[in-house]
Amino acid sequence: MATLEIKNLHARVAEEDGEQILRGVDLEVKSGEIHALMGPNGSGKSTTSKIIAGHPAYEVTDGEILLHLEDDDFGDLEIPDDARTWNLLELEPNERAALGIFLGFQYPAEIEGVTMTNFLRTALNAKIDEREELLFGEDDDEEEEEAGYDTSPMEGNVDDGEVGVAEFQKLLKEKMELLDMDEKFMQRYLNAGFSGGEKKQNEVLQAAILEPSIAVLDEIDSGLDIDRLQDVSKGINALRDEQGTGILQITHYQRILEYVEPDHVHIMLDGKVVKSGDASLASELEDKGYDWVREEVYEAA
């Protein structure tokens, strides 16, 4: 079981006189748990998710983000004792992903002729490769490159321990069944013609393929009609129930939480998590709005 631990996180915009945005965020998300991070517009939810992802626009001024790993996090892969706790802020975005943090779908520019299948297989193999390097300090690719092999993952050649074309097709089919997705999805090119809703479903599919310990999903519910919201929600629940993924679900609205029931709800205000509770806290917000939290917090201060 992995734990993502955010402690007293302070951050500002990485510019001269950049605005202080986060003023002490505390959050702990474990594999298998669903957390909703809610709050009014501008409270710092997306900034928190971008900093977990390693976005260069922000400078962390205090606090830390740790990732604790346990033996069962990477299947049969044994985790060395000195590789159980990671300071995420010292890692590159792809390294964070390799250790099991899913940072939302990164849409590369449209790439003509690259199928979603190829794109996802490349992402999976890159993750496996990077993870081994981080845990064991190995770099097979470099040795192979020196030995004159072509190690480009796009060329379809299979590296040691990497997922080949046939194996990946099987994995993809399994995951699409798990998420109840239409197989014709895969024949589509990367971005071309995906609607907003399909992109969100794709985000969930990518998380299913990469099997992260913790997935951070920022406003995956925005702009979805009710049918698509239900599809996406079903997928998120499957990530948790079937893969044990911990979910940090960032949302302004309570609507998706009717389908993805959170174990914990946190409310952010002015760059801080000011209140945490169970699912009933989200219903309370639905009834009373955010002003009630603001009054409670500032009256107490």
Ligand code: ADP
């Ligand atoms: P939320 O996701 O909760 O709506 P954000 O994290 O996007 O809030 O933004 C929090 C505040 O920080 C907002 O006032 C926003 O304008 C500001 N902010 C976020 N990113 C930047 C940036 N790169 N440059 C300047 N201001 C920013």
Ligand code: MG
């Ligand atoms: Mg936001």
Ligand code: MG
């Ligand atoms: Mg490598």
